[in-house]
Amino acid sequence: MPRIVGxxxxxxxxxxxxxxxxxxxxxxxxxxxxxEGHERANAPHIASADDLxxxxxxxxxxxxxxxxxxxxxxxxxxxxxxxxxxGVGIDTIVRVPSLPLPMADSIHVPAVHDYVAHTGNGVxxxxxxxxxxxxxxxxxxxxxxxQLIHARYRERGLAFDYLVHESGTRRSVNLVSPxxxxxxxxxxxxxxxxxxxxxxxxxxLREAEHVHVSIVPWARALYDDIxxxxxxxxxxxxxxxxxxxxYHDFAHRSDIVFLSSAALGEGVFxxxxxxxxxxxxxxxxxxxxxxxxxxxxxxxxxIRHFPCAQLGLSxxxxxxxxxxxxxxxxxxxxxxxxxxxxxRTAAISGAYACAWPxxxxxxxxxxxxxxxxxxxxxxxxxxxx
Numbered sequence: 001m002p003r004i005v006g007x008x009x010x011x012x013x014x015x016x017x018x019x020x021x022x023x024x025x026x027x028x029x030x031x032x033x034x035x036e037g038h039e040r041a042n043a044p045h046i047a048s049a050d051d052l053x054x055x056x057x058x059x060x061x062x063x064x065x066x067x068x069x070x071x072x073x074x075x076x077x078x079x080x081x082x083x084x085x086x087g088v089g090i091d092t093i094v095r096v097p098s099l100p101l102p103m104a105d106s107i108h109v110p111a112v113h114d115y116v117a118h119t120g121n122g123v124x125x126x127x128x129x130x131x132x133x134x135x136x137x138x139x140x141x142x143x144x145x146x147q148l149i150h151a152r153y154r155e156r157g158l159a160f161d162y163l164v165h166e167s168g169t170r171r172s173v174n175l176v177s178p179x180x181x182x183x184x185x186x187x188x189x190x191x192x193x194x195x196x197x198x199x200x201x202x203x204x205l206r207e208a209e210h211v212h213v214s215i216v217p218w219a220r221a222l223y224d225d226i227x228x229x230x231x232x233x234x235x236x237x238x239x240x241x242x243x244x245x246x247y248h249d250f251a252h253r254s255d256i257v258f259l260s261s262a263a264l265g266e267g268v269f270x271x272x273x274x275x276x277x278x279x280x281x282x283x284x285x286x287x288x289x290x291x292x293x294x295x296x297x298x299x300x301x302x303i304r305h306f307p308c309a310q311l312g313l314s315x316x317x318x319x320x321x322x323x324x325x326x327x328x329x330x331x332x333x334x335x336x337x338x339x340x341x342x343x344r345t346a347a348i349s350g351a352y353a354c355a356w357p358x359x360x361x362x363x364x365x366x367x368x369x370x371x372x373x374x375x376x377x378x379x380x381x382x383x384x385x
Contacts, residue, residue: 115360120136281298
């Protein structure tokens with residue numbers, strides 16, 4: 001049997017559960033805990049190394065666990081149960097004098113810091129801070145970077161189910177200019193053939209009310225089961241160029257699609273329309289950094305533009321702003337708000353994230369959202385080209 005690890009050295013009685021076959025039914029599925037007394041996740045066994053190899057994982061991916069002992073303590077009883085599939089790693093933030101960097105042998109920079117980061121991390125922590133009950137599922141390493149992740153999730157009370165892979169924890173080196181812009185050097189490091197065992201993710205899907213899928217290769221394999229269970233799903237395509245076919249499943253099989261206009265420029269409007277035309281999306285949202293954001297809804301020919309929220313805060317670091325935007329949009333969507341309200345809520349959260357160094361070091365709370373939402377600078381929409 002493989003070695004079993006988890007938060008604070010948990011043994012096999014407190015490791016994440018993997019059922020045989022297709023997992024328990026909805027009433028028997030493990031449930032994330034919450035501050036209001038929801039049940040803690042049932043404590044199960046880990047799949048054998050042979051099971052993991054058959055799923056495309058290496059034998060060293062057989063080690064797993066769950067953080068945190070007090071997962072969901074910041075959640076509300078009325079919060080949505082969300083499975084966030086993939087997307088945690090470590091950002092090394094380097095503050096540079098300008099972007100692009102000049103050609104030089106060396107450049108002196110301020111102190112370099114490591115932060116728990118990446119897209120799934122930002123969305124999950126953002127949802128947690130807004131009162132929801134996210135569970136983050138992913139592969140990590142058995143390395144110092146993973147220890148930073150465990151410590152952060154125990155601190156925040158985020159439920160984190162994971163398997164350990166020999167390739168280690170994902171990394172990024174992000175260069176940040178004085179105006180908050182960034183250049184990210186991404187080290188995905190996990191093999192594209194790596195797959196999460198169905199016996200691990202299926203019970204998590206069955207207890208979820210919504211799924212947010214990060215664009216990591218193993219998460220793409222979840223779509224068939226997501227559709228079979230009738231679950232709503234969101235994703236973030238980040239800087240997709242509109243052509244790379246790797247992104248098609250994410251773009252065309254999700255109900256809410258976020259993307260960045262960074263690689264597309266004004267071509268983003270054609271891509272937004274094609275996502276609606278070729279897929280199942282109800283709404284497509286494109287972020288444009290300081291240029292605000294755009295939204296297109298199904299059965300609507302008009303793309304609407306929303307400016308950035310002006311919160312009166314200094315811009316420090318744009319790392320994590322897109323994930324903060326997405327989590328706040330989902331929060332408002334879950335509460336039945338209009339799309340315009342979802343966009344304004346998202347703009348507030350994205351702007352708030354830019355006021356803090358690092359990636360998802362501070363997440364917007366419900367109380368802060370209510371306060372910022374009263375500012376006269378939170379304005380409405382205009383028509384996009």
